[in-house]
Amino acid sequence: MATDAWWRDAVIYQIYPRSFADGNGDGMGDLPGITARLPQLRELGVDAVWLSPFYPSPQHDAGYDVADYRGVDPRFGSLGDADKLIGTAHDLGLKVIVDLVPNHTSSDHEWFKAALAAGPGSPERERYIFRDGDQAPNSWQSVFGGSAWQQLPDGQWFLHLFDVSQPDLNWDHPEVRAEFLDILRFWLDRGVDGFRVDVAHGLIKDAELTDWSAPSVILGGLEPVGPPPPMWDQEGVHEIYRQWRAVLDEYEGGRILVAEAWVQPEERLARYVRPDEMHQAFNFPYLEAPWLPAELRAVIDSSLAANDAVGATTTWVLSNHDVVRHASRLGFPAGTKRMPGIGVGDPQPDQVLGLRRARAATLLMLGLPGSAYLYQGEELGLPEHTQLPDEYREDPAWERSGHTERGRDGCRVPIPWEADAPSYGFGPAEASWLPQPPIWAEYALDRQVDVPGSTYELYRSALAARREHELGSGELVWLASDTDALAFRNGGVTVVTNFGAEPAALPDGARVLLSSEPLADDGRIPTDVTVWAVV
Ligand code: NOJ
Numbered sequence: 001m002a003t004d005a006w007w008r009d010a011v012i013y014q015i016y017p018r019s020f021a022d023g024n025g026d027g028m029g030d031l032p033g034i035t036a037r038l039p040q041l042r043e044l045g046v047d048a049v050w051l052s053p054f055y056p057s058p059q060h061d062a063g064y065d066v067a068d069y070r071g072v073d074p075r076f077g078s079l080g081d082a083d084k085l086i087g088t089a090h091d092l093g094l095k096v097i098v099d100l101v102p103n104h105t106s107s108d109h110e111w112f113k114a115a116l117a118a119g120p121g122s123p124e125r126e127r128y129i130f131r132d133g134d135q136a137p138n139s140w141q142s143v144f145g146g147s148a149w150q151q152l153p154d155g156q157w158f159l160h161l162f163d164v165s166q167p168d169l170n171w172d173h174p175e176v177r178a179e180f181l182d183i184l185r186f187w188l189d190r191g192v193d194g195f196r197v198d199v200a201h202g203l204i205k206d207a208e209l210t211d212w213s214a215p216s217v218i219l220g221g222l223e224p225v226g227p228p229p230p231m232w233d234q235e236g237v238h239e240i241y242r243q244w245r246a247v248l249d250e251y252e253g254g255r256i257l258v259a260e261a262w263v264q265p266e267e268r269l270a271r272y273v274r275p276d277e278m279h280q281a282f283n284f285p286y287l288e289a290p291w292l293p294a295e296l297r298a299v300i301d302s303s304l305a306a307n308d309a310v311g312a313t314t315t316w317v318l319s320n321h322d323v324v325r326h327a328s329r330l331g332f333p334a335g336t337k338r339m340p341g342i343g344v345g346d347p348q349p350d351q352v353l354g355l356r357r358a359r360a361a362t363l364l365m366l367g368l369p370g371s372a373y374l375y376q377g378e379e380l381g382l383p384e385h386t387q388l389p390d391e392y393r394e395d396p397a398w399e400r401s402g403h404t405e406r407g408r409d410g411c412r413v414p415i416p417w418e419a420d421a422p423s424y425g426f427g428p429a430e431a432s433w434l435p436q437p438p439i440w441a442e443y444a445l446d447r448q449v450d451v452p453g454s455t456y457e458l459y460r461s462a463l464a465a466r467r468e469h470e471l472g473s474g475e476l477v478w479l480a481s482d483t484d485a486l487a488f489r490n491g492g493v494t495v496v497t498n499f500g501a502e503p504a505a506l507p508d509g510a511r512v513l514l515s516s517e518p519l520a521d522d523g524r525i526p527t528d529v530t531v532w533a534v535v
Pocket residue numbers: 061064065101162198199260321322
């Protein structure tokens with residue numbers, strides 16, 4: 001859709017700058033590295049890229065601790081490099097979405113440094129959430145483990161729902177609101193096409209800071225019923241996004257806001273994408289659904305219904321930088337509980353089964369109407385690095401949980417481009433910031449391009465067929481199938497996934513367009529396989 005509503009059916013590819021491509025050979029990815037590889041993303045067939053944060057940051061949470069919202073960390077390049085990246089992407093017909101982190105700053109941000117220096121009772125402290133007391137003001141827990149409050153030598157406490165280096169901003173303060181409106185304009189003026197809004201459900205806290213002793217889990221684990229916890233999904237957040245939307249609407253070309261909001265059920269999530277708020281929200285209930293047909297059908301139906309009710313497009317996602325990659329997640333028995341990382345000594349996924357199901361899951365997802373998000377490396381079938389030695393772990397959750405949660409490093413390992421190059425083509429350095437496992441060679445892009453049946457070619461064909469058959473803007477109609485399969489029609493394409501132990505039949509007269517694995521000799525669909533067909 002080449003209009004201002006480009007995002008409604010777009011396939012958006014997440015780039016994790018630390019791990020995508022290293023241009024300068026320091027072992028960490030950077031913006032020039034990304035720019036040089038953009039033509040390959042065009043070749044893959046995506047419509048847009050979303051970049052995780054590249055702002056100046058002490059990197060205590062891999063850049064989600066922002067010290068300056070208007071700059072580029074020297075590790076990643078310069079503002080000029082950001083401009084080049086945006087320009088190159090646009091020349092290639094790719095949109096660019098950047099990450100915005102408004103819930104908290106880094107403790108290295110000048111506002112927080114000023115707050116520490118100015119002391120209790122100062123106006124500088126009003127921009128954050130400071131409280132007095134002999135004890136922590138309430139029982140809130142940090143998402144990464146431990147108390148969400150930190151006491152300073154002067155006796156005051158400050159709130160940090162994430163790492164201690166990520167103090168929460170006070171969004172009731174007019175200066176905070178004004179500052180972010182200005183930051184939006186700063187990047188819109190540079191030409192970005194949108195913002196992925198980090199922890200979009202967290203900005204406003206319940207006014208009384210009511211006690212809540214359950215963990216402040218966001219990355220999964222929210223109960224789909226009951227009132228929201230006092231730190232999440234408070235009514236006041238919506239007013240902020242209405243204001244932001246008004247700013248975006250002043251710009252041409254369809255600039256968008258995407259909510260990262262771990263909110264359930266889907267009707268509550270859909271409130272973030274009402275016509276005068278954001279454009280899209282990540283569909284985490286879909287990401288978290290087990291590999292079971294009834295559960296998947298239920299979440300597809302409830303997602304479409306909730307978004308239709310507010311006139312929004314539904315999004316779909318299977319992997320990102322916060323969860324175990326789906327090629328590994330699906331290698332555990334269906335219904336396995338969410339894993340906060342996998343390490344040596346933990347139960348290991350069945351990699352063959354995981355990849356088989358991942359390919360089927362992707363083909364199912366890309367057959368759905370709406371917009372889909374891909375995470376770098378999934379087009380290579382990349383698994384989680386489940387053998388990463390613990391001494392390399394950088395995720396703050398590892399330390400803060402007292403080494404009970406391995407955290408997210410396993411899905412953030414630099415991706416392999418060339419099997420026989422240093423760091424598998426990630427960059428000129430021999431070693432990357434997180435070590436890549438030797439199996440990365442088999443997954444390298446140059447081992448997959450033009451190789452029939454490779455995961456890369458499956459993604460490329462699926463994206464081309466999705467575009468040709470306009471599946472993103474289609475409509476889903478369920479078809480009768482046996483209980484171990486899911487079958488639906490989207491425009492002229494029939495999508496069938498077989499979850500059962502027995503092969504499933506294709507509709508009569510179907511001509512197969514794509515199949516996540518070869519079909520059986522008799523033409524039926526084997527276990528854990530998705531087929532696209534025209535009937
Ligand atoms: C969500 C981001 O995706 C995650 O990586 C980060 O740790 C938290 N928000 C805190 O900013």
